[in-house]
Amino acid sequence: MRLVVDLNRCQGYAQCAFLAPDVFAMHGDESLLYNPEAAAEQRENVERAVAACPVGAILLELTDEDMANVPAPDAVAGAGPRSGGAR
Template identity: 40%
Template sequence: MKVIVDMDRCQDHGQCVFSAPEVFRLDGAGRLEFESAPDDALREAVEEAADVCPLQAITVED
């Protein structure tokens, strides 16, 4: 599974962090960091993270 975040769209709302904390996190300054090739076992959590992104900046590919 490949996770792509359009960083031009991302505005650091952090909603993805709550859905998939293993994959997404905010650094000390509140900026998004993420794992681009997470384990397939996390797929449902990553799909949820993409769903809840207010800017719809997250894409999930096989």
């Protein structure tokens, strides 16, 4: 996964640093440091950080490898045709 942060848009709220501290860190009061190539095991925390950014400054780009690890829709529990019973 690849991260891009619009540092002109970032206002230093630091929600990302609280939710994904292994990827994002504040340097001083307003300067954000981040790892643009976050490890796959950080994906859940990064997704939370992206969603929590109040100004939408963080963009998460999934690589082909990331997409290969996404389960197919029919592999998701509860997916697929229902069996039995009248409709």
